[in-house]
Amino acid sequence: LLELRNKNINFNIIINPSVGDLKNSSGTVLDVIQEQLNGFSNYQIAIIVNEKTNVPEMLNILRERDIEFAGITLIHEAVTNVSAIIDFTDDFSFIINVIYFQKTSRRYNREFDRNTWVGLExxxxxxxxxxxxxxxxxxxxxEEHLYYQQDGFKGFSDFLTIGxxxxxxxxxxxxxxxxxxxxxxxxxxxxxxxxxxxxxxxxxxxxxxxxxxxxxxxxxxxxxxxxxxxxxxxxxxxxxxxxxxxxxxxxxxxxxxxxxxxxxx
Structure with a gap:
């Protein structure tokens, strides 16, 4: 984090990881953010969104913290109540919706503003x-880098060479x-x-x-x-x-x- 901050490189940091030592430890992640990124805001808070994610609770935790950040990134693994997510994120000025294609329905991304679409596969x-x-x-x-813009997406992403x-x-x-x-x-x-x-x-x-x-x-x-x-x-x-x-x-x-x-x- 400190190296990214020192180089002023924009990044996303997931506050609710689904695996690893920090699973179910959003508070610990936010503590690290407050400690190491105080006064720096060139990054997005990322939240993995699935049927188990309490999005309102996550956003309320963010509001209670004295943290500066550029916006919110939602990494979608499919939810049923999309309209509720849109309502709860309306007061954030910058939103990125990362759509995990293999875990969402074919037209899931159409629920969101097309200017926020980023594909993940x-x-x-x-x-x-x-x-x-x-x-x-x-x-x-x-071949996503060749066609993502033609498909109406603002960005694309993958799981590197590890899957x-x-x-x-x-x-x-x-x-x-x-x-x-x-x-x-x-x-x-x-x-x-x-x-x-x-x-x-x-x-x-x-x-x-x-x-x-x-x-x-x-x-x-x-x-x-x-x-x-x-x-x-x-x-x-x-x-x-x-x-x-x-x-x-x-x-x-x-x-x-x-x-x-x-x-x-």
């Missing part, structure tokens, strides 16, 4: 195990997979999957990473993939033979995807 095709990506290698992802899946605990995998998004000849986004070869057990994770990383670097160079900050870091890891940990690999994949999309829009 999970494009990442998840395999059961990392080793299963060996049979896939390359998969389609998204809408959440796991409370990690485990050592038999295979290491690195997911790298790229633009094809039609500027549509696809995902390349680079998987280790020695996948019989969970030993030598660093060695498995090296196998997958070599495939990634070779493919990038053979296909003249433009360098991003993340690709440069992948190449440096390949040069030094360093294994940064599985979490860092996922972060680099996410970093690259964000930079790719920014370069395409």
């Amino acid at each position: 999970d494009f990442f095709i998840t395999q059961l195990k990392n080793v299963d990506y060996l049979a896939v290698e390359d998969s389609q992802f998204s 809408d899946n959440y796991s409370e605990t990690g485990f050592l995998p038999y295979a290491v997979a690195i997911h790298l998004s790229y633009a094809d000849n039609d500027n549509k986004i696809r995902i390349k999957h680079f998987v280790s070869d020695s996948n019989d057990d969970a030993s030598d994770i660093g060695g498995k990473f090296a196998e997958a990383l070599e495939k990634l670097v070779t493919w990038c160079e053979e296909n003249n993939i433009p360098d991003t900050i993340a690709i440069l870091q992948f190449k440096e890891l390949y040069r030094t033979g360093h294994f940064p940990g599985l979490g860092s690999i996922k972060k680099l994949s996410i970093m690259h995807h964000i930079e790719l999309v920014l370069n395409l829009i």
Whole structure:
């Protein structure tokens, strides 16, 4: 948060996460906002909206707090009483309605002002195990950046290269997979999957990473993939033979995807 504030980058912060340590802890999230963002307002308060969300209560909690923010973002996972939500949010000057297509009806977005529409979809095709990506290698992802404006939307969003899946605990995998998004000849986004070869057990994770990383670097160079900050870091890891940990690999994949999309829009 502090880095985003220092760079004056607009962002959304969800105050009612549905998974993780902060689930059902909106008060804790708001405490952090008050502590770290006091005097800063270039962000939106985001609320996940589904049948269990008490929107009036959430908005009243916000009104009771001395918090400055630019507006409200509602992330819709479908509700029945849409008119009530519209009524309760009328007094906020800036509203974004993020419509999660796979969890809402086909015309759900039409209930809201079209100037507030942002699409959300999970494009990442998840395999059961990392080793299963060996049979896939390359998969389609998204073309939303090409058509979202024609469809009447103000923005689009996705779940990066991880998908809408959440796991409370990690485990050592038999295979290491690195997911790298790229633009094809039609500027549509696809995902390349680079998987280790020695996948019989969970030993030598660093060695498995090296196998997958070599495939990634070779493919990038053979296909003249433009360098991003993340690709440069992948190449440096390949040069030094360093294994940064599985979490860092996922972060680099996410970093690259964000930079790719920014370069395409």
